[in-house]
Amino acid sequence: MSQAAQQAPDVEALVRKAIAHWRQDPSRLVQVLREVQEALNHVPPRALSLIAQLLRLPLSRVKGVAGFYSFLSIEPWGRYRVLFSDNVTDRMQGSERLLAAMCHRLWVEPGKVSEDGLVSVATTSCTGLCDQGPGMLVNGRAIGRLTSEKVEQVCGLILSCVPLADWPREFFVVEDNVRRSDALLGHGLEPGDAIRAALNRGAQGRAEDAANERSWREGYVGAALGPLAVLEEVKRSNLRGRGGAGFTTGIKWEACRHATGSARYVICNADEGEPGTFKDRVLLSSHADLLFDGMTVAAYAVGAAQGFVYLRGEYRYLLDHLHEVLERRRAANLLGAAICGRPGFDFDIEIHVGAGSYVCGEESALIESLEGKRGVPRNRPPFPVTSGYLQQPTIVNNVETLCAAALIAVRGGDWYRSIGTLKSSGTKILSVAGDCARPGLYEYPFGVTLRQVLEDCGAAQVQAVQVSGPSGTCVDEDEFDRRIAFEDLPTAGAFTIFDTSRDMFEVARAYTQFFAHESCGFCTPCRAGTSMLMHSMEKIRDGNGTLHDLREIARLNRVLLMSAHCGLGHTACNPILDTMKKFRPMYERRLRSRDFAPAFDLDAALGRARQMTGRDDPGAHLENQP
Amino acid sequence: MSERPAFLLDGEEVPFTPGQTVLQAALTAGRYIPHLCYHPEFTPHGSCKVCTAKVNGRTVASCTTPAESAIEVESNTQELNDLRRTLVQMLFAEGNHFCPSCEKSGNCVLQALGYDLGVMTAGFRHLYPDRPVDASHPELLLDFNRCVLCELCVRASRDVDGKSVFALSGRGLTKHLIVNSESGRLADTDVAVTDKAVEVCPVGVILRKRVGFAKPIGQRRYDKRPISAQALDDAPRPPDGGGNA
Numbered sequence: 001m002s003q004a005a006q007q008a009p010d011v012e013a014l015v016r017k018a019i020a021h022w023r024q025d026p027s028r029l030v031q032v033l034r035e036v037q038e039a040l041n042h043v044p045p046r047a048l049s050l051i052a053q054l055l056r057l058p059l060s061r062v063k064g065v066a067g068f069y070s071f072l073s074i075e076p077w078g079r080y081r082v083l084f085s086d087n088v089t090d091r092m093q094g095s096e097r098l099l100a101a102m103c104h105r106l107w108v109e110p111g112k113v114s115e116d117g118l119v120s121v122a123t124t125s126c127t128g129l130c131d132q133g134p135g136m137l138v139n140g141r142a143i144g145r146l147t148s149e150k151v152e153q154v155c156g157l158i159l160s161c162v163p164l165a166d167w168p169r170e171f172f173v174v175e176d177n178v179r180r181s182d183a184l185l186g187h188g189l190e191p192g193d194a195i196r197a198a199l200n201r202g203a204q205g206r207a208e209d210a211a212n213e214r215s216w217r218e219g220y221v222g223a224a225l226g227p228l229a230v231l232e233e234v235k236r237s238n239l240r241g242r243g244g245a246g247f248t249t250g251i252k253w254e255a256c257r258h259a260t261g262s263a264r265y266v267i268c269n270a271d272e273g274e275p276g277t278f279k280d281r282v283l284l285s286s287h288a289d290l291l292f293d294g295m296t297v298a299a300y301a302v303g304a305a306q307g308f309v310y311l312r313g314e315y316r317y318l319l320d321h322l323h324e325v326l327e328r329r330r331a332a333n334l335l336g337a338a339i340c341g342r343p344g345f346d347f348d349i350e351i352h353v354g355a356g357s358y359v360c361g362e363e364s365a366l367i368e369s370l371e372g373k374r375g376v377p378r379n380r381p382p383f384p385v386t387s388g389y390l391q392q393p394t395i396v397n398n399v400e401t402l403c404a405a406a407l408i409a410v411r412g413g414d415w416y417r418s419i420g421t422l423k424s425s426g427t428k429i430l431s432v433a434g435d436c437a438r439p440g441l442y443e444y445p446f447g448v449t450l451r452q453v454l455e456d457c458g459a460a461q462v463q464a465v466q467v468s469g470p471s472g473t474c475v476d477e478d479e480f481d482r483r484i485a486f487e488d489l490p491t492a493g494a495f496t497i498f499d500t501s502r503d504m505f506e507v508a509r510a511y512t513q514f515f516a517h518e519s520c521g522f523c524t525p526c527r528a529g530t531s532m533l534m535h536s537m538e539k540i541r542d543g544n545g546t547l548h549d550l551r552e553i554a555r556l557n558r559v560l561l562m563s564a565h566c567g568l569g570h571t572a573c574n575p576i577l578d579t580m581k582k583f584r585p586m587y588e589r590r591l592r593s594r595d596f597a598p599a600f601d602l603d604a605a606l607g608r609a610r611q612m613t614g615r616d617d618p619g620a621h622l623e624n625q626p
Numbered sequence: 627m628s629e630r631p632a633f634l635l636d637g638e639e640v641p642f643t644p645g646q647t648v649l650q651a652a653l654t655a656g657r658y659i660p661h662l663c664y665h666p667e668f669t670p671h672g673s674c675k676v677c678t679a680k681v682n683g684r685t686v687a688s689c690t691t692p693a694e695s696a697i698e699v700e701s702n703t704q705e706l707n708d709l710r711r712t713l714v715q716m717l718f719a720e721g722n723h724f725c726p727s728c729e730k731s732g733n734c735v736l737q738a739l740g741y742d743l744g745v746m747t748a749g750f751r752h753l754y755p756d757r758p759v760d761a762s763h764p765e766l767l768l769d770f771n772r773c774v775l776c777e778l779c780v781r782a783s784r785d786v787d788g789k790s791v792f793a794l795s796g797r798g799l800t801k802h803l804i805v806n807s808e809s810g811r812l813a814d815t816d817v818a819v820t821d822k823a824v825e826v827c828p829v830g831v832i833l834r835k836r837v838g839f840a841k842p843i844g845q846r847r848y849d850k851r852p853i854s855a856q857a858l859d860d861a862p863r864p865p866d867g868g869g870n871a
Contacts, residue, residue, distance in 0.1 A: 058806050060793035060805060063795055063804055064793040064794050067795030067796045067797070374797070379672055379687075516798065521797045522673050524676075525675055528753075532750055532751075555712070562678060563678045565675070
């Protein structure tokens, strides 16, 4: 270990630096905590107190926020913090075996820090490298295509205390793996094309008029020809949100534009947390200009001066690149004051990085997080379009939606609507992963059949496809002629393939674990219910399940559907119910025939005593009665 | 009076004042909907979901759903009472609730709801979380084992006492109550025995020391009247006196 790293870091200086960077603004609390975490490997109590004092927040609130996000920690992590991605595709590619091997090699328990503080190894929810898994994050940097050899190399580098900057660069190469491009991925636009097109749409209607241009900011709708022309194209396109819910983008924008408020905000939801989804990773790394064009067009249409990108913490390694693009755009007058020389058209974008929380992909939870709070979904109404960021009218759109909006600004709503199906216009990017020869991104016009996708990606002996991740739908062979479209199989993009060698019970169990881990804990049914579901699945896995447990799962499902606060809870049972319906034998062969069996296993309860005494002989076990 | 807007609750008209939520209007009109995290003095936030009702066929938390004249609300149905019973069972299972040895017994909203909703069994495997008590304060005891995460103390301390003595940390099943001090102990906060936050706890988490059994079990709030009746007595009434006789 080098001398510098051994020296005690100056906590106060680091905290002051982070707070100055975020302009002493208490609504940037999550960002301040994240930067301190990055610098110190944890947020020590002293830093928490200092942050509370300098931001003038109660310490209890600062602690409460720090305790919410899984990438923030009050206890120190290892100086090398290894997080294995724990999506089901990672498991299928052997991540559990690799994690065990790494822990053995480094002599550290999973989830704990080595005694010398050098390293900690744990799991985290899907990191969005499913097309090149198994994946891991080392101090936030992504490494894909893990093999035993690569893990051995990583162990060597850690044990020799080689700084991350000196690790082989090829470790950190994340491929785009674009396998099929269509209108969006093959856009061919230059930075700013969409903004200029949007401004020209205004000019076509009436000669430029400075008073008119100023009026849209103030919300005088009737006088704002230019932005309204853009809004009209987006409405005409019938573009629907690509994040999963499928709300019509034009209607959302219009509602925000017409809402009363002192400021309007454009938020890009880049919190791509649905396991198995990685399309936004590619859009952010290779098409950031298109996204920022789309955000700027949206700002023009709704009358916003401030935009945010909420980038998921797992994509922290894209931050420097995104900042470079923003800087370049400011220099080119595509951001900042009087964009493209248009007086009054002022807009800029700030990037916030998430800190490990799936529920922050829900738009109101995302806004809470942007405001420096715990990422808990709000009560609605009011909806963000009328009362969003800082209670002002706000649109929250997915990365892919905003990219599509940029295309529409250039090519028009009618053109976009001519692609896809009647109710689902345009194209959809699928994140194809799992059992297939060519995982990666596939962009199709809406209406493509699953069979077509499976053929294109080289999938054989397919048993099931999980469309749109754990919260989506599990589709079996009989349904492969169904179509990707809002009117049939809507999707946020995940397309995870399971061949006949896979145990669909284990798939459902992995997804159930995911929901329990990511529940925000606000409402009773989701906080307790997701854990109870997980326990039921573990009971069945351990061979103690009965028909009673299947009935209990159905009961929990009703409770979650009826009373959970947000979509996470509503959909938490989907993976179990879908697989139970379609692959029931995989459940039944695990069940005991009796109607009830206790979850409590007396022999297993002796496990800790065996561990403490170092015994594992037959005498240390109870006889297992059949 | 007759001009007041109204909605239908289980087939009967409930008048409301614009701005009220379904639960607020129902309680004001002398109609009970079971609830836990709602308190008439605080803005409803809808986390416990015990007050779930069907509004025009959709299940929603009635404490946060605005009252409107066009709506039909179902509340006292077997389906919804089954749901509420299950939610109360979940709350019992996720904490450590030992009513016979709890000094809040008889004054506890969770226990009273359990009786009123007919909770006869545990329903779920108990999770037995590890939640150490905080007895550091000379006047107050914090027994986190009984916390149902209703956030009433959080809201009361922040909004009424202006102190933020209490807050939540963690998430999911590990969500828990914390206090506002570097040491994490209540004794090191600026809590006062007279704080609203101390008084508002519906269960046995925030307790005054040395008064636990001043009133014997059997003569306590919910020993005498079930919570369904008591909650209506507590509800704010319109000045013109409507409601039940």
